[in-house]
Amino acid sequence: MSFESLGLSHHIIKSVRKLGFLKPFPIQEQTVPVILSGKDLMGIAQTGSGKTACFVMPILEKLQNEDVKKDRNIQVLVLAPTRELVIQIDEVFRAFTENLKREIRTMAVYGGVSINPQMKGMFGVEVLVATPGRLLDLIEHKALSISKISHLVIDEADKMFQLGFEEEMNKLIAMMPSKKQTVLFSATLNDKVQEIKKRLTINPVLVEIKAEEVDLDKITQLAYHVTEERKGPFLRYLLKEKNIRQALVFTSSTRSADNLAEKLKKNKIPATAVHGKKSQGSRSGNLRGFKEGET
Structure with missing residues (x-):
């Protein structure tokens, strides 16, 4: 299967080629068409399986065809548990925005750094990648609004609703519109993930890619x-x-x-x-x- 067969335009394919991807990973083959169709999705795949591009490509594909007013209303919100992961996801978004029909501003926000530059840079941002705590801080400072988001992505969803994040996530979900596309990704399918689906009141398409068997003989303890x-x-x-x-x-x-x-x-x-x-x-x-x- 090729990237073209997934329903992606030449604008996205050009970035795919520049990044050196030859063919889609299995998780990409199954999830990209679902996200393009507008359906909610739950993707289960191990780390390093190409999950980030699964949602970056189809979301940018759709967003580049929309005429969005420049303000402080975020269109796409991606939530992740750590600063490093937030930065990594934002870098993937930026890599795929180079050849789009129009300019799309993306931004990563996280704690541990000054909030002021993040507040000042928020105007006109369409894709925001954030840790929950810093996002709540920015909302309290009225730097942005998530009341009109059209796409919500929660990466490492099983971790995002565990103790330490649960209260923050509940606050954020209450601020979001009920009508939006929700995409969840997790490395495992467990009871916590089932609970998340109920919390978000969604019935997503489930795509699970089984992890490859690890050769334990190569590990010495x-x-x-x-x-x-x-x-x-x-x-x-x-x-x-x-x-x-x-x-x-x-x-x-x-x-x-x-x-x-x-x-x-x-x-x-x-x-x-x-x-x-x-x-x-x-x-x-x-x-x-x-x-x-x-x-």
């Missing part, structure tokens, strides 16, 4: 029982003696993460800490350095 004072030296021994080029090390607190990273650097092991108390710029830079092999 080892446990070392060491005293508190020997943990640091033992970690450094493992990294050096086993010639481990890259490793993720999880700690019990942000302070422990910072202390460990500094100790590793003093021992000539390039290391960096990533946690919620660092600025977004610092987190993004540190993650980029890890991906590129600098750390």
